[in-house]
Amino acid sequence: MxxxxxxxxxxxxxxxxxxxxxxxxxxxxxxxxxxxxxxxxxxxxxxxxxxxxxxxxxxxxxxxxxxxxxxxxSKEGLFEACMNRTVDELDPQTRARASSVDEVIARLLTHVVEAPNADDPLQLLLLLRSSGDENADAIRRRTLERFTEQLAAAAGWNADVPASQPLLLRAQMAIALMLGLVMLRTATEVQPLASASADQLTEPLERVLRVLLDTTEK
Amino acid sequence: MxxxxxxxxxxxxxxxxxxxxxxxxxxxxxxxxxxxxxxxxxxxxxxxxxxxxxxxxxxxxxxxxxxxxxxxxSKEGLFEACMNRTVDELDPQTRARASSVDEVIARLLTHVVEAPNADDPLQLLLLLRSSGDENADAIRRRTLERFTEQLAAAAGWNADVPASQPLLLRAQMAIALMLGLVMLRTATEVQPLASASADQLTEPLERVLRVLLDTTEK
DNA sequence: GAGACAAGTAAACGATCGTTGACATAGGTA
DNA sequence: TACCTATGTCAACGATCGTTTACTTGTCTC
CATH class of the missing domain: 1.10.10.60 (Homeodomain-like)
Structure with missing residues (x-):
């Protein structure tokens, strides 16, 4: 056929x-x-x-x-507009200086697991799904790196060095965790993760994210 | 144009x-x-x-x-053949019982970051990418859940309760982290994560995975 | 109300996709 | 040697893709 x-x-x-x-x-x-x-x-x-x-x-x-x-x-231009809007909506929350790492973590969790807006997790998926289109992937990559820098800057509010590479790496690990989580929950729908309540997820996620982002912790 | x-x-x-x-x-x-x-x-x-x-x-x-x-x-048939082969190769390694949490973690890290075989991380990506095909996605979901149970069982080797749901959730968080990591490193190729050496990744990843999987730790 | 310009539509173009049927060729068999 | 079947190639088909051109329609101004 x-x-x-x-x-x-x-x-x-x-x-x-x-x-x-x-x-x-x-x-x-x-x-x-x-x-x-x-x-x-x-x-x-x-x-x-x-x-x-x-x-x-x-x-x-x-x-x-x-x-x-x-x-x-073009279709590519529309995709870029989507990414820009996603960043714009994500930006004020990451840009707003947090007073503590705990606040940064709480903000991340709100976006990913509590999800007041049903479209919120989908925005993150937009950042993860690779397209095969060369230009679209470049846009995605650049957006993710921008997001990383903002997250690292927010996490390192009390660090002496502003944006050390180890901190950037740990910030991207945090992003990887959140993206993988959303992917498994919404796209693959693997159990029991997909149907787990926010309460069940926040406690272990908080601990993990603190290990990754808290620069003061030993 | x-x-x-x-x-x-x-x-x-x-x-x-x-x-x-x-x-x-x-x-x-x-x-x-x-x-x-x-x-x-x-x-x-x-x-x-x-x-x-x-x-x-x-x-x-x-x-x-x-x-x-x-x-x-058809193209779809070829994709199904790819999935079957990936499952066949992944099965014996997850089925093998580990003697300690550290061994489980070491095994995970070997697969994801050290990657003796360059195609190893790519196999994981096959489990994450949705195809639009209903049957292929079902196989994918079932494989991931089986992988979760084996990982949780290996991690909880010294726990009193064999496979509590919180442990399953934490195991899937670990999987989410690893899958997201591979995704960002190989598909999206976001920097500096993509070009980071194994040495730079193992230390923070070990700490994070221990927080997730070690049931004895406070 | 007439014209003008922006907003939206319809139809088609060229490119590329997955797929197929007719044809070519290698290697074993009689 | 002559044949025959499995193996592989070639060229084309129909479908769908993103995009463009020519056209229609609404809305505002004078």
Whole structure:
């Protein structure tokens, strides 16, 4: 057989992310742009960069495919916009100087395990899923490194050296732990981790993260 | 612009996995099959299922594309063969009983950071990447849960309760850390983690893993 | 209300994907 | 030697991808 499935049929295949809120009532380019980024982030996070098609994204957002090229230049540009928005939302929380390592850790845990917003963990997945696309991966890599520096800076608030390489490494280990955790919980859905409550996770995670990030601890 | 890049040119784009060893001298279907699985595993692990093309795999293995359909039915069939082989190779090592937590940790570190065989970490990536295929993901999930139980049993060798759920959770956190680490090091290639030496990683990782797995420690 | 410009759509293009059927060739068998 | 089957190659097919061009439609200003 060939690649089958008519192009028209392909769009209703799989769960169609109906973009409930953020209805585009009138003609507003900004609203449309946000709707596209919103739809794209969910697709990219859950299905990966290469597997998501611009036609799916446009259908989720309820607009024509051509608008992606018009507003973001290309699929790659839309992906970069998604990453930038994720960083922007992650930034104020990591940038805000913490008064203690405990506060940094608490902030991380809030994002990953408590997850007040259901889309929060998906944003992290966006940082982990490699695409196979060379430029998209470069964007991802650069974003992760920026995130690392901010986390290390926040953790080393009381360290004498501002950003030693061992600290950067430990910060990235913390990130690796959190990313792997989200991956196993939401994508692979391995048990009992996937259905574990936040209470069960916070205590051991706190201890581990303190070992990695606390520069004062022996 | 369009999708650019001539089809003939595309094949030498990116790092071409020259399949050094396992040269197919004569005409041997078994040897060819193994060469294909070998090349496919590296591509699938580093670039993901969707981003890997059968033409790349065939080029890596040094054979014609048509043989993939002939020997494995389809790209999906080849992926399933890769998974089966990975499970077969991972099983005996996790099944072997460890005598102490330190030994378990040492074993984990050997697999992930020291990596005597360059393909070892890539096998782990195969367990993490979702394919979109329902059956493949089920196999993946079941394998991870089995791996968790064996790791928890090995870690709790001196604990009074054999396999408490908190221990299972901590074991899966350890797995999450290792998988995230391999992901960031080999797929995303984020710095400085990707180019860090084994020496730089073992010390902090040992401490973290002991916190997670050592049931005697306070 | 008429025009103008932005916002959105429809249809198509070229490229690449996975797959296939017809053909070539090596190596063992009669 | 002549043949025959397993093994491998080649060229093409249909589908789908991201992108672009030409067009339509809404909305605001004068």
């Amino acid at each position: 060939g690649n089958q499935v008519q192009e028209s049929k392909a769009l209703d295949g799989g769960a169609t992310f109906a973009d409930d809120e953020l209805v585009r009532s009138g003609r507003d380019a900004d609203v449309t742009r946000r709707a596209l980024v919103r739809a794209a982030r969910r697709r990219f996070a859950t299905e990966g960069y290469r597997a998501t098609t611009v036609r799916h994204i446009a259908a989720d957002a309820g607009v024509n495919v051509a608008l992606i090229s018009r507003y973001f230049g | 369009g999708n650019q890049v001539q089809e003939s040119k595309a094949l030498d784009g990116g790092a071409t996995f020259a399949d050094d060893e396992l040269v197919r001298s004569g005409r041997d279907a078994d040897v060819t099959r193994r060469a294909l699985v070998r090349a496919a595993r590296r591509r699938f692990a580093t670039e993901g299922y969707r981003a890997t093309t059968v033409r790349h795999i065939a080029a890596d293995a040094g054979v014609n594309v048509a043989l993939i359909s002939r020997y494995f039915g």
